[in-house]
Amino acid sequence: xxxxxxxxxxxxxxxxxxxxxxxxxxxxxxxxxxxxxxxxxxxxxxxxxxxxxxxxxxxxxxxxxxxxxxxxxxxxxxxxxxxxxxxxxxxxxxxxxxxxxxxxxxxxxxxxxxxxxxxxxxxxxxxxxxxxxxxxxxxxxxxxxxxxxxxxxxxxxxxxxxxxxxxxxxxxxxxxxxxxxxxxxxxxxxxxxxxxxxxxxxxxxxxxxxxxxxxxxxxxxxxxxxxxxxxxxxxxxxxxxxxxxxxxxxxxxxxxxxxxxxxxxxxxxxxxxxxxxxxxxxxxxxxxxx
Amino acid sequence: xxxxxxxxxxxxxxxxxxxxxxxxxxxxxxxxxxxxxxxxxxxxxxxxxxxxxxxxxxxxxxxxxxxxxxxxxxxxxxxxxxxxxxxxxxxxxxxxxxxxxxxxxxxxxxxxxxxxxxxxxxxxxxxxxxxxxxxxxxxxxxxxxxxxxxxxxxxxxxxxxxxxxxxxxxxxxxxxxxxxxxxxxxxxxxxxxxxxxxxxxxxxxxxxxxxxxxxxxxxxxxxxxxxxxxxxxxxxxxxxxxxxxxxxxxxxxxxxxxxxxxxxxxxxxxxxxxxxxxxxxxxxxxxxxxxxxxxxxxxxxxxxxxxxxxxxxxxxxxxxxxxxxxxxx
Numbered sequence: 330x331x332x333x334x335x336x337x338x339x340x341x342x343x344x345x346x347x348x349x350x351x352x353x354x355x356x357x358x359x360x361x362x363x364x365x366x367x368x369x370x371x372x373x374x375x376x377x378x379x380x381x382x383x384x385x386x387x388x389x390x391x392x393x394x395x396x397x398x399x400x401x402x403x404x405x406x407x408x409x410x411x412x413x414x415x416x417x418x419x420x421x422x423x424x425x426x427x428x429x430x431x432x433x434x435x436x437x438x439x440x441x442x443x444x445x446x447x448x449x450x451x452x453x454x455x456x457x458x459x460x461x462x463x464x465x466x467x468x469x470x471x472x473x474x475x476x477x478x479x480x481x482x483x484x485x486x487x488x489x490x491x492x493x494x495x496x497x498x499x500x501x502x503x504x505x506x507x508x509x510x511x512x513x514x515x516x517x518x519x520x521x522x523x524x525x526x527x528x529x530x531x532x533x534x535x536x537x538x539x540x541x542x543x544x545x546x547x548x549x550x551x552x553x554x555x556x557x558x559x560x561x562x563x564x565x566x567x568x569x570x571x572x573x574x575x576x577x578x579x580x581x582x583x584x585x586x587x588x589x590x591x592x593x594x595x596x597x598x599x600x601x602x603x604x605x606x607x608x609x610x611x612x613x614x615x616x617x618x619x
Numbered sequence: 620x621x622x623x624x625x626x627x628x629x630x631x632x633x634x635x636x637x638x639x640x641x642x643x644x645x646x647x648x649x650x651x652x653x654x655x656x657x658x659x660x661x662x663x664x665x666x667x668x669x670x671x672x673x674x675x676x677x678x679x680x681x682x683x684x685x686x687x688x689x690x691x692x693x694x695x696x697x698x699x700x701x702x703x704x705x706x707x708x709x710x711x712x713x714x715x716x717x718x719x720x721x722x723x724x725x726x727x728x729x730x731x732x733x734x735x736x737x738x739x740x741x742x743x744x745x746x747x748x749x750x751x752x753x754x755x756x757x758x759x760x761x762x763x764x765x766x767x768x769x770x771x772x773x774x775x776x777x778x779x780x781x782x783x784x785x786x787x788x789x790x791x792x793x794x795x796x797x798x799x800x801x802x803x804x805x806x807x808x809x810x811x812x813x814x815x816x817x818x819x820x821x822x823x824x825x826x827x828x829x830x831x832x833x834x835x836x837x838x839x840x841x842x843x844x845x846x847x848x849x850x851x852x853x854x855x856x857x858x859x860x861x862x863x864x865x866x867x868x869x870x871x872x873x874x875x876x877x878x879x880x881x882x883x884x885x886x887x888x889x890x891x892x893x894x895x896x897x898x899x900x901x902x903x904x905x906x907x908x909x910x911x912x913x914x915x916x917x918x919x920x921x922x923x924x925x926x927x928x929x930x931x932x933x934x935x936x937x938x939x940x941x942x943x944x945x946x947x948x
Contacts, residue, residue, distance in 0.1 A: 503841060
């Protein structure tokens with residue numbers, strides 16, 4: 330049984346989408362509209378990135394959304410059919426697209442807005458704690474007056490990301506290291522994503538989503554926020570609610586992959602640039618076997 | 620282990636081999652590419668070390684280092700990548716030489732190169748060394764103000780001039796007409812303008828921080844506790860340290876900080892080694908810069924042999940073959 334997994338911010342790189350922009354028929358038909366909507370040539374930004382802007386979230390999100398989609402269309406053209414879909418943060422929008430919840434351009438509008446709102450958040454940072462389990466991370470937070478930090482992403486059994494005010498993220502490093510972390514790796518992001526500090530962005534996004542109608546998913550999607558499939562009941566409202574919550578809540582990636590394994594998924598295919606998710610899935614599978 | 624090396628008989632046909640490890644500033648995109656593509660040992664070690672970096676940081680160095688989007692001429696100065704990349708290339712090249720039968724009798728450690736040198740000499744396990752490299756890079760990235768380094772092709776006495784001495788710190792003395800200064804970001808352009816006025820050749824190094832100066836001191840505290848906890852092993856080879864300008868018997872507690880904080884005394888260290896007798900020096904750094912400095916700095920009558928291997932000019936395999944041939948003859 331196959332699942333498609335779509336990567337999020339962090340997987341972008343100059344040169345992504347190379348060859349796909351021209352090969353994928355679906356893109357040729359919409360490229361002009363994409364560039365008109367964004368106000369720049371997406372292809373050029375992905376392939377050249379002359380001003381080094383690809384890492385800024387208001388650009389990362391639409392670019393990654395499109396490139397992930399190109400990878401997906403290529404797989405579909407080869408006849409591959411997934412039983413489940415999941416995406417990491419931004420990648421969840423590609424999962425929704427693949428499930429037919431919205432069309433390509435609507436999805437692009439959503440991630441463009443999401444990127445803009447997230448880029449407006451300030452004074453926050455994130456860091457990856459390597460080699461320390463969730464309960465020990467909580468212990469370090471509790472024992473060292475680091476309660477301003479939220480646990481943002483459960484990326485793998487040995488990689489958990491914390492999110493919070495810039496100064497607190499900075500000073501937390503030695504505490505995690507003393508607590509047993511192998512590495513404390515600050516991430517190159519501009520704000521405390523997936524934390525309580527994104528409340529304003531989430532509220533604004535909810536307002537943006539309100540008038541948009543969404544179709545029920547044709548393939549089950551595992552939501553970051555619940556690590557379970559999107560509910561079948563009242564799909565339009567429940568999908569919007571989950572997407573809004575995703576901005577302020579942690580990405581339960583490890584839990585999502587474990588759930589998929591328990592449902593019989595044996596093969597995870599990464600639909601996007603690089604292999605960050607493939608590596609995380611391997612680690613999750615390895616831990617399960619040990 | 621006899622740490623007091625006595626003068627060697629220069630007529631002896633067998634020269635002792637010294638592997639030289641350079642530091643920040645000697646790196647560039649695609650470095651070691653030819654060996655990565657064509658030499659199995661180098662390739663395998665690079666992948667193994669990249670795996671460790673991936674586990675520690677979530678990022679692959681090889682993906683960035685050998686990406687088709689980055690040419691040799693592009694500036695490669697992001698420390699979270701360059702710090703491990705330099706270590707990986709140096710350690711992998713050292714392993715490649717050893718696998719081919721060229722064994723070091725001594726290692727010479729310059730700045731960041733001290734990590735790979737210490738690992739090859741058996742003072743620290745390679746995984747611990749690479750973890751230390753990552754930790755140090757993170758400390759610099761998080762805590763230090765931006766700055767840079769300028770290589771100046773002139774007599775180091777020039778540093779006494781006010782336009783240098785008041786704005787920068789002496790980072791390295793490499794030979795009689797090559798030294799390096801470190802300064803804060805705001806001072807670099809003015810220093811270069813003054814050098815131009817002074818008709819002196821210079822080159823900005825691809826680094827984002829003023830290593831070997833007090834302007835990186837903010838990184839010491841975050842890095843120190845980890846550094847003191849690194850497991851040390853019994854060394855197998857003498858280590859010539861360019862921070863101490865002598866062969867050190869072991870790694871001091873703050874070795875990994877001092878080597879990037881104190882000035883690089885390459886000229887002094889190699890002069891001392893040359894006084895003891897001829898050796899075969901093999902540059903395992905990415906640019907062959909140390910072999911260049913040594914060639915210019917050696918006394919005219921020296922019987923030492925100096926080998927670059929990796930350089931930006933692309934003769935890696937040829938240079939490697941030349942070393943192997945030289946050693947066998």
